[in-house]
Amino acid sequence: MARRITIKDNLLESRLFMRRAIAALLGAALLLMALVGRLVYLQVVAHEHYRTLSEHNRIKLEPIPPNRGLIFDRNGVLLAENLPSYRLEVIPEQVADMDTTLQQLGELVEIRPYDLERFEKARRRMHAFEGVPLRLHLSDDEVARFASNRHRFPGIEIRAGLSRHYPLGREAAHVIGYVGRINEQDLQTLDEANYRGTTHTGKVGIEKTYEDVLHGTVGYREVETNAQGRTLRVLERQPPVPGSNLYLTLDARLQQAAEAAFGDYNGSAVAIDPRNGAVLALVSLPNYDPNPFVKGIEYRDYQALQSDPDRPLFNRALRGQYPPGSTLKPFIGLAGLELGVTTSHSHTFCPGYYSLPGQEHKYRDWKRGGHGTVDLLGAISQSCDVYFYDLARSLGIDRMHDFLAQFGFGAKTGIDIVGELGGLLPSSAWKRRTRNEPWFPGETLISGIGQGFNLATPLQLAVATAALGSYGKLYRPHVVRALQPPADGSLQPVHLDPPRQIPIHERHNWETAIDAMIEVVHGRRGTARRIGQGIDYRIAGKTGTAQVFGLAQEEKYDAEKIAKRLHDHALFVAFAPADEPRLAVAVVVENGGSGAAVAAPIARRIFDAYFGEGQADGTD
Structure with a gap:
């Protein structure tokens, strides 16, 4: 049987190639025009918008909480003060084995189930590179024990701050009241902008009634951060305004x-x-x-106060x-x-x-x-x-x-x-x-x-x-006799009807x-x-x-x-x-x-x- 011979049509193939090449060039040209158009939009039309977003990614405002005002009796006896306090913070991304680290830390400082529960909640809502509080209000002995073993705990830091303290303890407690950690109910009435960075607010007594006077005004610092949000340097700082001191009529x-x-x-x-x-x-x-x-009363202790038939909180x-x-x-x-x-x-x-x-x-x-x-x-x-x-x-x-x-x-x-x-x-x-x-x-x-x-x-x-x-x-x-604003330190008597x-x-x-x-x-x-x-x-x-x-x-x-x-x-x-x-x-x-x-x-x-x-x- 004789073989069939097919003769190639070079002219047809050449025309088909040209059509395909032209289509490809047109597609490339359209894509290039779209890319150029997008660049023009980003660089010219929407320049200010995206420049602002870029600055916000690079520059961040961090709140600086103010020092709370002090409370004195009529003769200058201190009734409520701010004392230096130390807290233990964990930077999760720097801790290789969290469970082992927490177990070993517990051998140096007391870590209660309440502390672990609060730590886990805070850890879930914070970045891995941020310090998460584990223990608040460490004693001097606990600070010393940790300091001597600090080399064993990478990613664990001690931070200094101020904590409210009532020198007279039980005496006049129902007048002065106390501060506690801000909760969801407090957030409904507090000025969110002025309480950024603040962890405590007045709950009862004078501490609650005069909260606006005692709290002060929040400050800010402008910091430069990298793409991961880590602070590189401080660009500008606006210091907070401390709260006013109160002088009571109480003796x-x-x-x-x-x-x-x-x-x-x-x-x-x-x-x-x-x-x-x-x-x-x-x-x-x-x-x-x-x-x-102030420190965060344990549930069983609070329940004991609530169930006491003598009602000490009343x-x-x-x-x-x-x-x-x-x-x-x-x-x-x-x-x-x-x-x-x-x-x-x-x-x-x-x-x-x-x-x-x-x-x-x-x-x-x-x-x-x-x-x-x-x-x-x-x-x-x-x-x-x-x-x-x-x-x-x-x-x-x-x-x-x-x-x-x-x-x-x-x-x-x-x-x-x-x-x-x-x-x-x-x-x-x-x-x-x-x-x-x-x-x-x-x-x-x-x-x-x-x-x-x-x-x-x-x-x-x-x-x-x-x-x-x-x-x-x-x-x-x-009960309040005079205010002492931080600006000049002079006593301003309260208005009396x-x-x-x-x-x-x-x-x-x-x-x-x-x-x-x-x-x-x-x-x-x-x-x-x-x-x-x-x-x-x-x-x-x-x-x-x-x-x-x-x-x-x-x-x-x-x-x-x-x-x-x-x-x-x-x-x-x-x-x-x-x-x-x-x-x-x-x-x-x-x-x-x-x-x-x-x-x-x-x-x-x-x-x-x-x-x-x-x-x-x-x-x-």
């Missing part, structure tokens, strides 16, 4: 004496200067040490709401005088009980045998319940409410510490509004001796007592109520006469006892047969010197039993500490 020496006066009792005491509303002591017991909260001075008991009687007596219901010469017979007309129920006096015939002075000095049952019935609940409201009962005082409660001052409208029930005459009687629905905080009692002693000048209590004058038309009515309170302490039959011995000035005061639970009609209170937590609360309010008051005090002793036997002696110790040798004048 640390008086605060310590007041807390010591309680002994083993729980309760609260507030001491105020009636001339300006300055709080000189504010006690809430039991208290707590705020320093662990600020009794501002949030403790107690029946004022007989401490309310001078104010009720003053209401009777001012509203023309009684006079200083009016008398009431006290057989030991009181009954409403047409009723058999007996409202008992604390003294079973009664006080006999008493006037207002005798009723206050001997704390006669029957006199005030009768006076309360004549006044009526709504007139009592309106009069007592002028002294601040039933409302917040406005003190410059967050968290205050307003107590409760009942009225017929209040009961109808909150309980949808009518007001009963018997409720008026027990309201007249500070029981029933009445509730007041120790701070309210102190403010009202100060107003009574100063003939109606009602000041808003305050002018006092509100309680409108009592007859000065004689003030004098009658005050004279009766003097009789409580210095009278022959005064309920607090024991504390009036051995002093060269006069105290005007009033004892009080507040029931924790109710008694049946014929049941008798026997402290020995009931649990300690069911004992009556003991109260005492007073101011001194009685003629020109410089200090007003309210004392509440939880389950103390007797205001005369327990609360009044505590107040006497506070007065002794204040008027003792070397005591400052106390004015702002």
Whole structure:
């Protein structure tokens, strides 16, 4: 079979090659034009935009947190300071075997499970070349042990900084408060820009109320970084502005004496200067040490504080709401005088009980045998319940409410510490509004001796007592006395609202109520006469006892047969010197039993500490 011979068409192949070459050249030309167009866009049209992005990759702003302002008492005693502290940081990319390294570190310094958990969380959100905190607040011994073994731990560094510290520990903890690590809730209210680099913020007390003043203004440094984000050099630095120092009205020496006066009792005491509303002591017991909260209190320790039946974290001075008991009687007596219901010469017979007309129920006096015939002075000095049952019935609940409201009962005082409660001052409208029930005459009687629905905080009692002693000048209590900005170091007194004058038309009515309170302490039959011995000035005061639970009609209170937590609360309010008051005090002793036997002696110790040798004048 003959082979078939194919003759090549060179002309056709040449034409096909040319077409393909031209197509390739056109494609290359189009790609080149697109590339040139893109370069023109990047280099000319979008030059400024990408130049800015490039600078941001090369230059970075790093925040420099400011030093927190210090807190002093009125005499310059340091209450909150910043101490050098050391923390252990790990640079993950420089650690070859993390588990082994952490195990060996644990042999030199204590590393708790809490520390490891926090370290892992921080490690996941930070770059591998950044220092991740492992342990905060190393002790000097731990720093020394690590320093001598530092060669064994590449990638582990000790960083120095400042940490908040409270030199007095538990004392005045409820006033000063504490700082803690910033959490998600804090971030909702804080200025994010000004808190860059800041790890702690005020949580309670003065630390929280004056956070804006204490924190200061963040600074920045402009640093040059490489493509991996590592710092190469510092280009520019704007230093931070430290926070202002605070000088409080608090007297640390008086605060310590007041807390010591309680002994083993729980309760609260507030001491105020009636001339300006300055709080000189504010006690809430039991208290707590705020320093662990700064370092990061362990869960079990916090739970122990939370579950403690004595509630050490609870600020009794501002949030403790107690029946004022007989401490309310001078104010009720003053209401009777001012509203023309009684006079200083009016008398009431006290057989030991009181009954409403047409009723058999007996409202008992604390003294079973009664006080006999008493006037207002005798009723206050001997704390006669029957006199005030009768006076309360004549006044009526709504007139009592309106009069007592002028002294601040039933409302917040406005003190410059967050968290205050307003107590409760009942009225017929209040009961109808909150309980949808009518007001009963018997409720008026027990309201007249500070029981029933009445509730007041120790701070309210102190403010009202100060107003009574100063003939109606009602000041808003305050704890901060002056600010000290970092610029010039001069003290700038805080602005004080002018006092509100309680409108009592007859000065004689003030004098009658005050004279009766003097009789409580210095009278022959005064309920607090024991504390009036051995002093060269006069105290005007009033004892009080507040029931924790109710008694049946014929049941008798026997402290020995009931649990300690069911004992009556003991109260005492007073101011001194009685003629020109410089200090007003309210004392509440939880389950103390007797205001005369327990609360009044505590107040006497506070007065002794204040008027003792070397005591400052106390004015702002």
